[in-house]
Amino acid sequence: MVRFDAVVVGAGLAGTTSARLLAESGKKVLLIEKRRHIAGNCYDYKNEYGITVHKYGPHIFHTNNSRVWKFVNRFSKFRYYQHRVLSYVDGKYLPFPINRDTIAELFGVDLPTAEVESFLREEVRRSKFNIPPQNFEDQVISQVGERLYEKFFKGYTIKQWNKDPKELSADIAKRVPIRSSRDGRYFTDKYQGIPVQGYTRMMERILNHENISVLLGVNYFDIKEELKSDLTVYTGKLDEFFGYSFGRLEYRSLRFEFITYDMEYYQPAAVVNYPNDYDWTRITEYKYFLDEKVPKTTVSYEYPVGEGEPYYVVLTKENMMRREKYMKEVKKLERSGEYIFVGRLAEYKYYNMDQVIEKALERLSFNA
Secondary structure, three states, X not given: OXXXXXXXXXXXXXXXXXXXXXXXXXXXXXXXXXXXXXXXXXXXXXXXXXXXXXXXXXOOXXXXXXXXXXXXXXXXXXXXXXXXXXXEEOOEEEEEOOOHHHHHHHHOOOOOHHHHHHHHHHHHHOOOOOOOOOOHHHHHHHHXXXXXXXXXXXXXXXXXXXXXXXXXXXXXXXXXOOOOOOOOEOOOOOEEEEEOOOHHHHHHHHHOOOOEEEEEOOOHHHHHHHEEEEEEEEOOOHXXXXXXXXXXXXXXXXXXXXXXXOXXXXXXXXXXXOOOOOOOOEEEEOHHHHOOOXXXXXXXXXXXXXXXXXXXXXXXXXXXXXXXXXXXHHHHHHHOOOEEEOOOOOOOOOOOHHHHHHHHHHHHOOOO
């Protein structure tokens, strides 16, 4: 039987941050990852053309939390990068999130920014939805009205989740920003950027500590009985830990098709959403992120699928009821002081990257 002070399950942001905090507090840590690489869904690499590709889709770091920003900057410099997204609607590339320019270009109106809010209020007034909003569809329509919902949200949501938007929680839509200004940035956080040598290299540095041992390509559940530690930090799937005893939680996965084109740039922005046309939801062009000067360009076409690596939790009433049952069991285990569940999968909750790190910093502070 192998003895460590702490075992951390999963080498994504939650796991690597937790491992580092524990190691710096003097604890001997074993980090176990079933994939054959660290960095979880943030994993990136340079391809044969010198382009840094995000294997599991685009990851842009953004936060208003100075503690989180200070932590990641210990392990990497960040390239100043302000993310801009376009949405391909009615044959036009339109700014997204919806702002003054989106409305002006879509409807062919010369709209002063001071009148955007009244324009949207009128769109909402002419629309039908439940008050208070009961679901995703209601929530979006209550913000932008039916016309903009149909153009930008409905088709994308059906492709992304393979569900009627009425089945999805209104909470998902609360993450969607709407702007009355001409600010075309996707995020408006104080701190934004991309690690200059990539996320994988940054997370290698996080794990570069004499108290951390890393075991790749091994499923925690296959060796669980052989391990002995005072603390287990679990970042994997919540339902899997409990043997699916309350039923399986639903996760949405993605399939990527990577293509390299013999041209300098393929599209006018790093990410273009396709809410209504084609089977993919978006195309990402990776060289934008680090401004890599190479003659070719690599893009990925993103197709949502039901099976595969878990990317997104699916916020339906049924899933949230199951989650509540599992979380009651989590609380029992955490009260013992022998377990901590942290991260998107382990808490069955949508977190941005900075929120994952923030949670790990909060939860491990008493151990580190």
